[in-house]
Amino acid sequence: MTPQTLLIAFPKGRLGDELVPRLASTPLALDADALKSRVLRIPTATPGVAALLLKGADLPRYVAAGVASLGIVGSDTLDEMDMDLLELADLGFGACRLSLCALAGVTLETLRAKPHLRLATKFPKATEAWLTREGLTAELVPLSSSAELAPLLGLADAIVDLVQTGGTLKAHGLVETLVLGRSSARLVAARGAYLSEPGRIRPLADLLIAALR
Amino acid sequence: MPVRTPHFPDLLFDSAARLRRWESALMGLLEAHGYRELHPSLVPRESIPDGALRFFDGEELVALRWDFTVALAGLLARRFPTPPPRVSYAGAVFRRPVQPWEAVERFEVGCERIQPEGESSGEADVELARLLMAIPGALGLKSAILHLGNAALVRRPLEAEGLAGDLADAVVSALSRRAPHRVREALHGHPAADRLAAHAEALLSELDGPGTLDALQASPYADLLRDERDHMDRALKSLLPILPPNLELRVDLADVAGLDFYTGPTLRLWAPGAQQELAAGGRYDRLFPGLGRPWQAAGFCVRLSRLLDLAVTRPDLFEQPQ
Numbered sequence: 001m002t003p004q005t006l007l008i009a010f011p012k013g014r015l016g017d018e019l020v021p022r023l024a025s026t027p028l029a030l031d032a033d034a035l036k037s038r039v040l041r042i043p044t045a046t047p048g049v050a051a052l053l054l055k056g057a058d059l060p061r062y063v064a065a066g067v068a069s070l071g072i073v074g075s076d077t078l079d080e081m082d083m084d085l086l087e088l089a090d091l092g093f094g095a096c097r098l099s100l101c102a103l104a105g106v107t108l109e110t111l112r113a114k115p116h117l118r119l120a121t122k123f124p125k126a127t128e129a130w131l132t133r134e135g136l137t138a139e140l141v142p143l144s145s146s147a148e149l150a151p152l153l154g155l156a157d158a159i160v161d162l163v164q165t166g167g168t169l170k171a172h173g174l175v176e177t178l179v180l181g182r183s184s185a186r187l188v189a190a191r192g193a194y195l196s197e198p199g200r201i202r203p204l205a206d207l208l209i210a211a212l213r
Numbered sequence: 214m215p216v217r218t219p220h221f222p223d224l225l226f227d228s229a230a231r232l233r234r235w236e237s238a239l240m241g242l243l244e245a246h247g248y249r250e251l252h253p254s255l256v257p258r259e260s261i262p263d264g265a266l267r268f269f270d271g272e273e274l275v276a277l278r279w280d281f282t283v284a285l286a287g288l289l290a291r292r293f294p295t296p297p298p299r300v301s302y303a304g305a306v307f308r309r310p311v312q313p314w315e316a317v318e319r320f321e322v323g324c325e326r327i328q329p330e331g332e333s334s335g336e337a338d339v340e341l342a343r344l345l346m347a348i349p350g351a352l353g354l355k356s357a358i359l360h361l362g363n364a365a366l367v368r369r370p371l372e373a374e375g376l377a378g379d380l381a382d383a384v385v386s387a388l389s390r391r392a393p394h395r396v397r398e399a400l401h402g403h404p405a406a407d408r409l410a411a412h413a414e415a416l417l418s419e420l421d422g423p424g425t426l427d428a429l430q431a432s433p434y435a436d437l438l439r440d441e442r443d444h445m446d447r448a449l450k451s452l453l454p455i456l457p458p459n460l461e462l463r464v465d466l467a468d469v470a471g472l473d474f475y476t477g478p479t480l481r482l483w484a485p486g487a488q489q490e491l492a493a494g495g496r497y498d499r500l501f502p503g504l505g506r507p508w509q510a511a512g513f514c515v516r517l518s519r520l521l522d523l524a525v526t527r528p529d530l531f532e533q534p535q
Contacts, residue, residue: 065314066488084312087392186392192488194391195465195481196358198420 006049006200007041008208009063009071011056014164015094015185019072019212022093026211028204049204060085060188069193069201070208076162076183080125086189088205091212094185098126100178101169102158103151108177111158112136120150121160130160130180148172185212220310220317228521232320234534235517236303238351239322246344248301248324253284255304266307266317277307281323282500282512289327290504296327312489316518323494323514330507335444337511338478338496339451345480345513346452346460348492352520353532356459357491358483361448362468364475364495365441370412370434374405384409388469391417408433416467423449425464444478471495480513484530489519 008028010016023029027046034042042051052068056077063071064083071085076098078087100119102111111117117138121127124140131138141156148168150156162183163169163176187208194201224232240250255278261267265276278284281302289296303322310317324344326337342361349357367388371381380399387395396413400406415432419425426449429435429442445464456462468479470493477496484491494513501508524531 064312085390087390087395090392090394189391190488192483192490193486195360195420195490196483196485196487198463202420 004048006070006204007052007062007068008044008049008204009052009054009059009068009073011059011071011073012053013056015056015072015074016053018093019185022212026207028207028211057081063188063190066190066192069190070205071188072185072208072212073188074162074183075186076123076126076181078186078188079181079183080123084191086191086194087186088189088194089187089209089213091185091187091209093212094183096162096164096183097176097179098123098160098181098183099163099176100130100158100160100180101148101151101163101174102177104173104175106151106158106177111177114157117158118156119158119160120147120156122147123160123162126181127160148174187212222316222318222518224521228525231521231524232517235352235520236320236322239348239515240301240303242347242351243301243322243324243344246299246340248299249297250301250303251285251288251297252302252304253278253281253288257284257287259283259287264309264311266309278304279306279308281306281321281514282325282497285325286500286504286510290501290506296329296501296506296508296510298327300325300327318518320517320521321514322517323512325510325512327501327508327510330502330509332509334477334496334498334509334511335447338444339448341494341511341513342448342452342478342480343455345482345492345494346455346457348482348515349460349484350457352515353534354459354484354491355530355532356461356485358461358463358485360463360465360468360479360481360483361445362465362479362481362495363441363445363477364469364472364479365477366416366429366438366466367469367472368476369437369441370409370432373434373437374409376403376405376409384413385469385472388413388416388467391467393417413467420465420467421463423453423462423464425466428466441477448478474500478511482515484523484527486527486530487519487523489516491516491520491523 029045030051031043040053044051056073059071059073060081060083062068064085118141119138120141120143147159147161150159256275257278261276265279267276301324305318305320307318383399384396387399393413397410400409412432412434415428419428474497475495476498479495481490482492492513492515496511498509
């Protein structure tokens, strides 16, 4: 790879699983052999363009710093991080809800009435924004995974988490009490790369939009 | 957010020499165009904003100079009954960084073009753009891109629709992200949502040469913005024939950076592949009236600290000094 190789940051995990098949047969298809290996920098079908496979929470930082010129990340992650980057398109896929979820039978009113509400979440910013809108206060329990366990084991009264099909919630006896927002995959770009080299970045952005929307 | 060190960079031999050379070249260029240097104190008298580097001098809270334009405006408003038309400056400002990779202490060179109220400002705007066009050559940049924008393209439609406060901020933030879908989200349910979303689409549809101005025709506010469009058109017609060979001129209709400060045409200088703009400026006609002086003004600032960083990370972008 040359120093001028243009890097696109792709997310690992749920969004990445949806993304890779959509890129197959496009000029940005990821090299199948490299994907099977453990390398995190994957050549694409276009010379001079490579993909970085990153955790969603790290991805905006790579793009904001201009290491990757483009990236794909969930809007829930973007909303939690105050990063200076461009958000060129809502790609529509990976759609899910950011919801307040509690054990079946626990209503929103029950939660409101609690003198000391405890909410476990990976999304403190969105949760705080909702609490502010509602005029509520709560103790936020920051978690980075498996939030569904928190109400079951008494760590929190409820959780604020992403819900796609609701299968994981159901498996843990939880229900969606309130939808706080929606999330989907977004195409992001490094401000500097986009504004200083639009002739190089925009065609790739258009290609990603055409392949993924 | 953790901030990468050094916050207060020491300049070693090469960078110190480069800074001295660039400052001298740029101040020479400005002087040749009639700009006279003012040197406002490192401890300004203006009220201290968030982000300034503050400390106590005995009982008194003071701050280091955080912005030349504001410091100069205070000085000019206090000391001059009529405005000196052309002012330049060079030195350091101290500001807490928004981006983690920026230093607190930053070196700048810049200029301000100040006029009494009522004088035509069009020629002053073009004068500044011409001057900025000469900056890449003076710095030894092999190629550069000059973006022309106009803050009024966003400000006037928002004002016409009576949008202010958090909602206006959300729209501006979405435009800054170049995210038309976020503009729609922010305005959901607002009576002007469709009009402003269509305007955002028009502003964001192109980022190219002079033809980009045609995108304004698709805006519901095309008539409202006719003066701004004509002004940009005249500026382009005046600048294109004298464009240096290594400078590209682009029209950025969605430039909203500093929208709370700028009131009219804006200028941004980029180098290909640079992560940050290297110079920025524009018209800010509300600053002096706010200080009790009926003057209008425009200017730009060359961010030498960013250029010093760029010279280290991308030396290929610069001519080797003789």
